[in-house]
Amino acid sequence: MAVASDSTPEAPPKGPAKGWAQRGGALSLAQRFLTLREGSIIVVTLVAFLYFALSTDKFLTSGSLKALLPYFAPFAIMAAGEVFVMINAEIDLSVGAVYLFTPFIFYKLNANVGLPLIPAMIGALIVAGLVGLFNGLVVSVVGISSFVTTLGTLFTLSGLTLIISHATQVTTPGTSVVKVGTFAQIFGGGTYSELFWAIGIAIILQLVLSFTRWGVYTVAVGGNRVGAAEAGVRTKLVLTRNFVLCAALAGFVGIIEAVRAATTTPDPSGANVILFQAISAAVIGGTLLQGGSGTVIGAFIGAIFLGVLQDGLNIKGVSANYFYFYLGIAILIAMAFNTYVQRVRVGSGRG
């Protein structure tokens, strides 16, 4: 039998292959949806949303939904970068520390060096990118595991932040308590600013992941690093630029969160919570730690789930202790489900 020669990719294959396609078509719509990488997390998020909407009358108010935004938008942006690193079968633990460190560089460049706001921010983002470059080169060229490397950068940068800030908080440049200026409006201070950044960044990065060579090479390096190298892919370059992307996004979130709060606070433990929430969003959203698989959209929805959970529990007046309890269970269920889905999606027909 010849390969189906129809020009439309959707056309059913001819001949004996038809049976295969029919079996595929017989899959119920629901099962197909659930075996989408994002299907399960969409369902879980909707269930959580409905639960809070029905069990309290305060959840579905605009005030509550606005309060939800800062609980998810920063994680959605950081998780987007983490997804690229995790598809590479690596992990970046330093994002929390970069998040903490970058706004202080922004402050120093503006207040001490005297750069205007935008150049100071670009300078700070370049410094964040350099941290990613360091992580990427140590992992790809020196060959130290990313877990160990970024654990090192995590502590180094957390310490450095405390040293350069003298462990005191400062007023974020471009912000004031009385009035939210244009710069602050755009970069985190406006009510929907972080939401727009999160949506814009998620869309662009999902396009990069799905429709560009960068995306294909990211999957290839995570799925079969030796094979990708044999095919000619410059695996070290792919790894390094994903670490740079991840660190730059973490730095950006650090700045817009500092602008939103109007103060820049050197709080390493808070930064570590941010790190784990960003990784949680990616993992709940279907990104596998073993690499080769994951989506930015999934991580985005994973971040929404975290936001709904946190906001909902706040409104219900549940103790903050329960948040981590539920979060833990959610991660375990998501992992179990994703592993199952992955098996259904990919590994079945291997002879």
Add this chain to the structure above:
Amino acid sequence: MADVSVPQERIVGPQTADDDVLRVEHVKKSFGPISALRDINLHLRKGEVLGLLGDNGAGKSTLIKILCGFHKPDSGSMWLKGDTYAPKSVLDARRHGIDTVYQDLALVDQLTVYQNMFLFREKVKRPIPFLANHIMKKETRKALEETGINIPRIDVPVARLSGGQRQAIAVARTISGDADVILLDEPLAAMGAKEGALILDLIARLKAEGRVSMIMILHNYIHVFQACDRVSLIQDGVIAFDRPTAETSVEELNEIVVEEYRRARQAAIAEGERAARAESNGA
């Protein structure tokens, strides 16, 4: 005590033909104290299929990896289509027209058939470099059709395919490029008889076209006589035998391998006796 006489080792010296596309002379390669290739002389004629036989550890894969630019030889010379050939990398070798089907196939399970077919050769749109998936799918279908391989769907991850189909994709990917020298590292490894026949068919068809020359590492003597014009036998880092398949037989190849075992064993015994003598002299 009489010395055990050790027969001379077989080493094929440099050989040439007028229509050589690739020539290898006195190539040596060591990894630390282990010398993987001691003296390799090899030539490949245009349109020829050369079978490379040899035991595990004889140096077959090292030789392939030198030819494809993955390793650099310690010494020796290579020529490709008349010019000196010293590839700096796999990419450099590919630019010179040498491409490889690796033993591990270099396929990414999570990527689809067409993504694997175009891995690192992706076609993109202009001005924004988005992947031109439509064109790649079309060309993949065409390439697979030409090779006669049955892959029902090209938009599924290759993890779903059988070993033979995966192998076929790896071969189709390499031959649909513009390489004119193709190296195949055990293309029939871990494959059923039916799937193996599929690949041998594909290679026979390719040979009939006469465009490419191939070096194929094989384990099975029968396959060598089915698919190859000439056979070279690597033993312990040297080419020990080189002859057109029409002028030799499974029996002869077998005899040479057995002879080498006998020779190596006698050499080991002789070495042992020398050591024992040295010890008794010293005492």
